[in-house]
Amino acid sequence: MNRQPIVGAVRALRQTVLGPDAPVERPLVGRWPRLAPYAAPVGLLATLGLFLITLTVETEWGLPLPVAVLFAALTVAPLLALPRRPLLAWRLAVLALLVCTFNAPADQSWPWTPTLALGSVAVLAVVVARVDRPVLVWVVLISTVPVFALVHPDNRVPVLLLLGALAIVGDLVRRNRLSGRALAAQTELSEREQERRAVLEERARIARELHDVVAHHMSLIAVQAETAPYRLTDVPAPAADEFVAIAASARDALTDMRRLLGVLRSEATGPQTAPQPDLSDLGAMVDAARRAGLPVTLDATSVTEGQVPAPVGLAAYRIVQEGLANAARHAAGAAVRVTVRADASTLGVRVQNAPPEEVRSRPDAEAGAGHGLTGMRERATSLGGTFTAGPLPDGGYAVVAELPYDAEGGDR
Numbered sequence: 464m465n466r467q468p469i470v471g472a473v474r475a476l477r478q479t480v481l482g483p484d485a486p487v488e489r490p491l492v493g494r495w496p497r498l499a500p501y502a503a504p505v506g507l508l509a510t511l512g513l514f515l516i517t518l519t520v521e522t523e524w525g526l527p528l529p530v531a532v533l534f535a536a537l538t539v540a541p542l543l544a545l546p547r548r549p550l551l552a553w554r555l556a557v558l559a560l561l562v563c564t565f566n567a568p569a570d571q572s573w574p575w576t577p578t579l580a581l582g583s584v585a586v587l588a589v590v591v592a593r594v595d596r597p598v599l600v601w602v603v604l605i606s607t608v609p610v611f612a613l614v615h616p617d618n619r620v621p622v623l624l625l626l627g628a629l630a631i632v633g634d635l636v637r638r639n640r641l642s643g644r645a646l647a648a649q650t651e652l653s654e655r656e657q658e659r660r661a662v663l664e665e666r667a668r669i670a671r672e673l674h675d676v677v678a679h680h681m682s683l684i685a686v687q688a689e690t691a692p693y694r695l696t697d698v699p700a701p702a703a704d705e706f707v708a709i710a711a712s713a714r715d716a717l718t719d720m721r722r723l724l725g726v727l728r729s730e731a732t733g734p735q736t737a738p739q740p741d742l743s744d745l746g747a748m749v750d751a752a753r754r755a756g757l758p759v760t761l762d763a764t765s766v767t768e769g770q771v772p773a774p775v776g777l778a779a780y781r782i783v784q785e786g787l788a789n790a791a792r793h794a795a796g797a798a799v800r801v802t803v804r805a806d807a808s809t810l811g812v813r814v815q816n817a818p819p820e821e822v823r824s825r826p827d828a829e830a831g832a833g834h835g836l837t838g839m840r841e842r843a844t845s846l847g848g849t850f851t852a853g854p855l856p857d858g859g860y861a862v863v864a865e866l867p868y869d870a871e872g873g874d875r
Contacts, residue, residue, distance in 0.1 A: 591633025
């Protein structure tokens with residue numbers, strides 16, 4: 464035999480009769496903040512008025528003054544407890560309905576004063592909207608006890624129908640409130656998730672920018688320092704050793720940066736707000752690479768100013784930047800050709816280097832651990848383009864990207 468329903472019913476009965484009130488999330492006047500400061504004094508005045516009215520009625524019914532005062536106090540006590548202790552207010556109301564019935568006139572349709580009857584209905588309406596369903600069932604069942612015990616049989620059916628209607632409406636109100644609360648929590652969770660995705664996307668973008676900028680310049684520093692003794696004449700031995708040390712420090716910095724790059728992709732950091740480069744800055748970048756000893760040829764004559772949207776121009780700039788850095792690292796001294804071609808809807812970018820004259824092994828380099836190719840591919844695919852990179856039949860290497868910009872709204 465499954466005793467779980469019985470245990471649940473007993474637990475709900477204990478909560479109804481002796482259990483503590485559930486905390487009230489919001490006062491009854493919480494929807495009207497401007498009225499909240501006046502609620503307490505107005506409520507006390509109204510309660511005092513109801514007390515005096517009840518006291519007058521009870522005295523007219525012939526009750527002694529002490530008994531009339533007691534009954535009037537029991538009548539208004541549930542209303543005083545209702546704002547903060549609705550379940551306690553209901554218990555006091557049931558007690559008042561059972562006790563405050565003496566000496567009612569013979570022609571009276573109800574055994575209670577109008578204040579007690581209407582106040583009990585108000586208390587019950589609030590309680591059934593704030594307790595869970597098992598407790599609500601017990602509240603309604605116990606509330607029928609005074610009805611069957613004291614109400615005339617001709618009036619019982621309307622009262623019972625009123626109790627049932629209050630129970631149904633209260634349960635609907637409570638479920639609607641719980642649904643609204645769950646929806647608000649889900650909305651907040653969705654907003655937090657969207658913020659988290661935005662932060663992660665920003666981290667990835669910053670990580671790509673950091674790698675593109677720092678790796679490019681550190682690679683040029685390393686190449687320039689390594690080739691300085693061969694490009695400059697009569698370099699003293701101490702100066703040559705200093706150039707070697709500078710190149711080693713630059714390579715160490717590159718290695719450390721690649722290690723920390725993975726941390727940057729998952730740790731919080733602020734957004735990058737510096738102005739972004741575009742295709743007009745390609746010439747300056749190529750000149751810097753030439754000064755570093757990298758023989759670079761730039762062919763971007765088909766690109767006119769204003770033709771390429773800013774996001775496409777930035778992606779092309781970064782792809783060229785990373786392509787030159789890769790050529791400097793892996794094919795030092797080899798000729799590099801950068802080609803940028805624009806047509807009506809697509810910008811083509813190609814960075815190709817000739818076979819290196821000498822491949823120098825660097826034990827301290829982390830082969831295959833860089834994020835350069837990944838960053839170039841992400842930039843191209845984020846714009847709906849394509850990206851390929853790989854060796855050429857003659858031993859050289861080429862990276863090729865096709866970046867569409869017709870959807871970006873570029874001028875044509």
